Each structure stands twice: as structure tokens, then as C-alpha cells.
Amino acid sequence: MTTLTPAPGAARRANLLGGRGALLVLVALVVFASLRYDGFLSAYNASSFFRYNSMFMLIGIGMTFVIITGGIDLSVGSTAAMASVMAALASPHGPALGVLAGVLAGGAVGLLNAVLIIRLRIEPFIVTLATFLGARGLAQLASHQAAVSVDSGGLFAQIGQGDVLGIPVPVVILAVALVLGMALLGFTRVGRTALATGDNEDAARLMGLQVDHAKLLVYTLSGLLAGLAGVILAAQFGAGQPTEGVGWELTAIAGVVVGGTLLSGGRGSIFNTMVGVTLLGLIFNILNFENGKGIISIDVFWQNVIRGAFLLVVILLQARSSRTP
Incomplete structure (x- = not known):
């Protein structure tokens, strides 16, 4: 079987765009914002930013492996919402059980996605669209379409609201997940198989790689991390949120793409995904600061338009870089 690969020059440009390019833009925005807005570099703003965006970053790690x-995986937003409800319902029995309930609920959705994709050979888009709807329905059924308060007298809320040595607990959790994710992708057979599968699945199978095993792990991992994001959601806001998570899958996919991971598969970086998600979150953060100056006022709808336009530009540049010899 003959496969087409990008010319070396195109590959270098694509790597530059996906890796260093996003990082350079991120650094430039931080410098710009620090000079323009008072309090941008404050500990409060940094803590609030990463405490909230840690949920998208966790989902982004799992989405990177899948892509x-x-x-x-279109189900991650609904999975996080369902997991937040399950965690809140279990939180009165102790923080450990609350975390376990949320993470396992997410893992169950990821495992179901994997089994349907591998055994029934259904396209991931269709499978995860179905579980997207199913998880949302389960969240609403379990919560009776209302927010479910967490155990206010226990330690569960500290998972989202607490700090460890001045560092938000969600950031500590993210750091552990980030290190483990980078190690899994860069130094294990599962990571190498996932990359080979995205590059050319038929060739990977002919090489004797355990493609189905890798898919099983990455979709389950995506569900587990979405479940963990749901736990943080419930702990951070003090309640399981059956109506939250709308559009989270698009935010995760956008962060992965901005970070340079190819939507066609075969190339990606966990670190660059973190850069992409941070960059997208920073755009909102800067727009909020700009609104606070009172010179212009950009409502949330226009903020979404701006972020969507930015993502479109990145995708077009990525496509052009991969095609140009």
C-alpha cells in the first residue's frame, strides 16, 4: 500500500505552526495583556484562570489521544456534566467516593464508546454523538433536571476550591495528569501505537500493532478525564451541573487543533494541547479585561465569534502548511 507523506519542508512548517507558533502567540498575548491591564499578572487572576480552565485542559489531554x-469524542461535555451529578450524589458518603463515582461514570461512557467503535466498527463521530445525547439524558434523569448540591460539610468541595501550598487543587490534579499523559504518549507502546494508528491504521495492523487495544485505552482515558473534569466542576461550583458542559467538546477539539495535532491523526503533543487550550482561554480573559476598561464592550456572543474566527484561521494555516511542498 502506498501512502502519501508531506514534503520535508511542509512537515517543518506544520510542526512550527502547531508547536512553536501557538506558544509564540501565547507569549505575545501575555506580554500585551500585562502591559495593558492592571492586575493581569496578579496571583488572583492566574489562580482563577487555571482553576477554571483546568477542566478544559483535562478533557483536552484525553481528546489529544483520541484525535x-x-x-x-463528542461526548466529553455531556460526560463531564453527568459525572458532576454522580459525584455530587455520592459526595455525602465521603470525598473519595464522590471522586470515584464521577471518574468511574466518565470511564464507563469512554469504555462504551470504545466497545461500540471497535466491535461494531461504527464511526467514532456517530458513536460519540449517540453517547453525547445519552450522557446528557442520564445527567438530567439522575438530577431531576436541577443542580445537585454537594456535601457542604465535607472535604469534597476542597477538590475544586482548595489550595495546596498556594496552588489550586485542580491545577495540582492537572499537573499530575499532564505528566502521566506525556509519559504515556511519548514513552509507551500504547502511545506509539496510537500515533501509528492515526498515521495509517491498515499499515499499523499489518505491522502487528495492537490497534484495537490502543483505541480501547484512549477512548476509556478520554472518558475518565472527562469524568475527573466533572468532579472538579461539581466541587468548584458546589453542585452537580446537569446543564453544564455544553460546547466543552468543541473547546477541547479547538485547543487540540490550535496546539497542532492533526485532525486526521498521526501527530500530536500533549504539551502543545495545553498551550492551545490556554491560548483560547486567554482570549476570553483578555476580552473580559477589555470590557472592564469601559472603552469597548464585547458580549459573550461576540467573544465566541472571535474565538471561532481565530480557530478557523489556525485550521486554514495548518491545512496550507501540510499541503505546500
């Missing part, structure tokens, strides 16, 4: 294999 690297050439797949997609």
Missing part, C-alpha cells in the same frame, strides 16, 4: 488515533 491522534484519527478518531473524535
Whole structure:
């Protein structure tokens, strides 16, 4: 079987765009914002920013693995919402059980996605669209379509609201997940198989790689991390949120793409995904600061338009870089 690969020059440009390019833009925005807005570099703003965006970053790690294999997971937003409800319902029995309930609920959705994709050979888009709807329905059924308060007298809320040595607990959790994710992708057989699968699945199978095993792990991992994001959501806001998570899957996919991971699979970086998600979150943060100056006022709808336009430009540049010899 003959495969087409980008010319070396195109590959270098694509790597530059996906890796260093996003990082350079991020640094430039931080410098700009620090000079323009008082309090931008304050500990409060940094803590609030990463405490909230840690949920998207966790989902982004799982989404990176999925997209690297050439797949997609549209269910992560609904899975996080369902997991937040399950965690809140279990939180009166102790913080450990609350965390376990949320993470396992997410893992169950990821495992179901994997089994349907692998065994029934259904396209990931269709499978995860179905579980997207199913998880949302389960969240609403379990919560009776209302927010479910967490145990206010226990330690569960500290998972989202607490600090460790001045560092938000969600950031500590994210750091652990980030290190483990980078190690899994860069130094294990599962990571190498996932990359090979996205590059050319048929060739990977002919090489004797355990493609189905890798898919099983990455989709389950995506569900587990979405479940963990749901736990943080419930702990941070003091309640399971059945109506939250709308559009989270698009935010995660956008962060992965901005970070340079190819939507067709075969190439990606966990670190660059973190840069992409941070960059997208920073755009909102800067727009909020700009609104606070009172010179212009950009409502949330226009903020979404701006972020969507930015994502479109990145995708067009990525496509052009991969095609140009």
C-alpha cells in the first residue's frame, strides 16, 4: 500500500505552526495583556484562570489521544456534566467516593464508546454523538433536571476550591495528569501505537500493532478525564451541573487543533494541547479585561465569534502548511 507523506519542508512548517507558533502567540498575548491591564499578572487572576480552565485542559489531554488515533469524542461535555451529578450524589458518603463515582461514570461512557467503535466498527463521530445525547439524558434523569448540591460539610468541595501550598487543587490534579499523559504518549507502546494508528491504521495492523487495544485505552482515558473534569466542576461550583458542559467538546477539539495535532491523526503533543487550550482561554480573559476598561464592550456572543474566527484561521494555516511542498 502506498501512502502519501508531506514534503520535508511542509512537515517543518506544520510542526512550527502547531508547536512553536501557538506558544509564540501565547507569549505575545501575555506580554500585551500585562502591559495593558492592571492586575493581569496578579496571583488572583492566574489562580482563577487555571482553576477554571483546568477542566478544559483535562478533557483536552484525553481528546489529544483520541484525535491522534484519527478518531473524535463528542461526548466529553455531556460526560463531564453527568459525572458532576454522580459525584455530587455520592459526595455525602465521603470525598473519595464522590471522586470515584464521577471518574468511574466518565470511564464507563469512554469504555462504551470504545466497545461500540471497535466491535461494531461504527464511526467514532456517530458513536460519540449517540453517547453525547445519552450522557446528557442520564445527567438530567439522575438530577431531576436541577443542580445537585454537594456535601457542604465535607472535604469534597476542597477538590475544586482548595489550595495546596498556594496552588489550586485542580491545577495540582492537572499537573499530575499532564505528566502521566506525556509519559504515556511519548514513552509507551500504547502511545506509539496510537500515533501509528492515526498515521495509517491498515499499515499499523499489518505491522502487528495492537490497534484495537490502543483505541480501547484512549477512548476509556478520554472518558475518565472527562469524568475527573466533572468532579472538579461539581466541587468548584458546589453542585452537580446537569446543564453544564455544553460546547466543552468543541473547546477541547479547538485547543487540540490550535496546539497542532492533526485532525486526521498521526501527530500530536500533549504539551502543545495545553498551550492551545490556554491560548483560547486567554482570549476570553483578555476580552473580559477589555470590557472592564469601559472603552469597548464585547458580549459573550461576540467573544465566541472571535474565538471561532481565530480557530478557523489556525485550521486554514495548518491545512496550507501540510499541503505546500
